[in-house]
Amino acid sequence: MYLYNFFIRITLNKMTINEDYLINYSSGINKILSQSKIIPILVIDDLDDGLNICDALLKGGINVIEITLRTPNAFKISEQIIRKIPEINVGIGTVINKAQIIEAFSIGSHFAVSPGYNEEIIDLCLDELNNFPFLPGISCPSEIINCLNKNVQTMKCFPISSMGGVDFIKQMYSVFSKAKFCPTGGIDGDSYSSYIKLPNVLTVGGSFIVNKEIIKNKEWNSITENAKLFLKKAND
Numbered sequence: 001m002y003l004y005n006f007f008i009r010i011t012l013n014k015m016t017i018n019e020d021y022l023i024n025y026s027s028g029i030n031k032i033l034s035q036s037k038i039i040p041i042l043v044i045d046d047l048d049d050g051l052n053i054c055d056a057l058l059k060g061g062i063n064v065i066e067i068t069l070r071t072p073n074a075f076k077i078s079e080q081i082i083r084k085i086p087e088i089n090v091g092i093g094t095v096i097n098k099a100q101i102i103e104a105f106s107i108g109s110h111f112a113v114s115p116g117y118n119e120e121i122i123d124l125c126l127d128e129l130n131n132f133p134f135l136p137g138i139s140c141p142s143e144i145i146n147c148l149n150k151n152v153q154t155m156k157c158f159p160i161s162s163m164g165g166v167d168f169i170k171q172m173y174s175v176f177s178k179a180k181f182c183p184t185g186g187i188d189g190d191s192y193s194s195y196i197k198l199p200n201v202l203t204v205g206g207s208f209i210v211n212k213e214i215i216k217n218k219e220w221n222s223i224t225e226n227a228k229l230f231l232k233k234a235n236d
């Protein structure tokens, strides 16, 4: 099944390629990430929980999520969410090798995210997978340079709270004005606002909207309320 999906997606991608992709590879990932000022990073063990979470997020105005590969069923759960809730953009996160990218692509995920920079993974997304939207992770200026030299302008800054937080992103703006960031790692409800206001921040990722406790207690309404609250904070 994965192999079949893989070839179908390759064919469709080739048919729908447009000028934007040729000019700037990051346009694909930008189009997805710019739909939400916050990307909930989810660690999910159970499909019903995943469906309830997505439903609650959509009610709160969030339609982009990252599902991490930190549970044994992450791919199966993601595939079902993609099929059952087409309104939500699903990214597969914590990707660290090419096989995981191929599986993310094959199940129909909208994008993939890595905590780090790896040239082979970027080349796979750019070339063989025909610009499959991918968000590589960076943690220093050299990795930003490597990304920009591959026309990848949008990057995950991870783990931002250990990298200097807001100050790191401000300093990168003066040097790499074209780079756009999605900071993640250690961001909470209080620090969220100071990140999202920065001109080079496209969106902010984190587990603070849908944390372990909320999932354990199945507090789906509070996910909707949290989503509304943070979207409001982003626009205040």
Ligand code: 3PG
Residues within 6 Å of the ligand: 041, 068, 093, 094, 158, 184, 185, 186, 187, 205, 206, 207, 208
């Ligand atoms: C990530 O995958 O980016 C981080 O695990 C998210 O970090 P957080 O749990 O501190 O938000």
